Amino acid sequence: MRRQRVILAVVAVAVVLVAGTVVVKLFDSGPAGTPGSGWAGPTQSARGYRNDVERLTQQYELVERTRPERTEVRRRSDQAVVATLTAGARTVVVAGPPRQFTEPSTTPAVIDSTSWVRVAPRAWQAEHDLDEKFASWLLEQIEAKNPPVDVLAAAMQYLPDAPDGVNDDGVRYIGDAGFGYVHSADERDGADFYDYLEIPWKFSDSGRAKPSKRWDRDLDCSGYLRLIYGYRFGIPLFNAPVNTTVNGLPRTASSMASYARSVLIAAGRSPSxxxxxLSAMQPGDLVFFALHDDPGLITHSGIYLGKDQDGGMRFVSSRGTVDGPTFGDVRGDGVVDSGYFGERLRRVIRL
Structure with a gap:
């Protein structure tokens, strides 16, 4: 539990616990959706198409873009962008119902968003790599009437006073998380995802790890990312130190920035x-910062959420000033394009 309790008042985004499932209350966009959002609900029936690859390519146009190499999925009827897939990345941004994120206990920021961040079954390559399984998955994401919890909604489930939720295995996997971190070379003095969950975990590279009672219900910055992208959405997790690229998330922020298989979105001309x-950034990207004495040493990580009402590029991370996950900051600004964190941003990647 947090050591400093704060009240989370949610405006237009209510997280409600129903049988262990978190439901995000959305704005009613009206029958035609929100202009420019790309979302207008499901399209016509699949009837008349031989398979989902044919339906996808007939109802939608796949447009190739560069910097980074990506594919925009445009609805042929109105050319609205309904999804963006990045070559070499599993993260997919889908246009969905409008929603709003707020955290008034730490910030006046309001984030209005129609971006829903999904993790695809595999990394995208290009249109020629489209198969039936991937086409079926993509159509399901684009046309969902009631979109399930995505990466961004999941990230909100650990903010101040978020209600607890228990999964089918009896594990309390959501709820207000504290911050557990002591700066060290290997970060084992910090709280990983299994410390928060209070369960042992078997890693493919290092075997079984036991949770520390010192960090129960706590998350350090990289543990928070591993909980969201790894435990919640299936990105492989590694525990041993790495010095080469791995197909998943290593333990530390610096290792993630350097060795997680990903697409580089932005970096400084030198490590310091x-x-x-930052124009290529999209919600769901991982952001990395140098917050200690060495300006070239990455020590903090977070998830980019999108622009707030003032145009600030806001991110969420687990940090000490709010004692846990937050996209505000009682001592700072919480954006990546200016101020304290903007000056210390070093790298942006897309998983």
Missing amino acids: RAPTN
């Missing part, structure tokens, strides 16, 4: 400088 161009 901030990126100058």
Whole structure:
């Protein structure tokens, strides 16, 4: 539990616990959806198409873009972008119903979003790599009437005073998380996802790990990312130190930034400088910062959420000033394009 309790008042986004499932209350966008959002609900029936690959390519146009290499999925009827897939990444941004994220206990920021971040069964390559399984998955994401919890909604389930939720295995897997971190070389003095969950975990590279009672219900910055992208959405997790690229998330923020198989979105001209161009960022990207004495040493990580009402590029992370996951900050700004964190941003990647 948090050591400093704060009240989370949610405006237009209510997280309600129903039989262990979190439901996000959405804005009613009206019968035609929100102009420019790309979302207008399900399209016509699959009847008349031989398979989902044919239906996808007939109802939608796949447009190739660069910097980074990606594919925009556009609805042929109105050319609205309904999904963006990045070559080499599993993260997919899908246009969905509008929603709003707020955290008034730490920030006046309001994030209005129609971006829903999904993790695909495999990394995307290009249109020629489209198969029936991937086409079926993509159509399901694009046309969902009631979209399930995505990466961004899951990230909100650990903010101040978020209600507890228990999964089918009896594990309390959501709820207000505290911050557990002591700066060290291997970060084992910090709280990983299994410490928060209070369960042992068997890693493919290092075997069984036991949770520490010192960190129960706590998450350090990289443990928070591993809980969301790994435990919740299936990205493989590694525990032993790494010095080469791995198909998953290593333990530390610096190892993630350097060795997680991903697409580089932004980086400074040197390891000690901030990126100058963040225009390619999209919600769900991982952001990395140098917050200690060495300006080239990455020590903090988070998830980019999108722009707030003032145009600030806001991210969520687990940090000490709020004693846990937050996209505000009682001592700072919480954006990546200016201020304290903007000056210390070093790298942006897309899983």
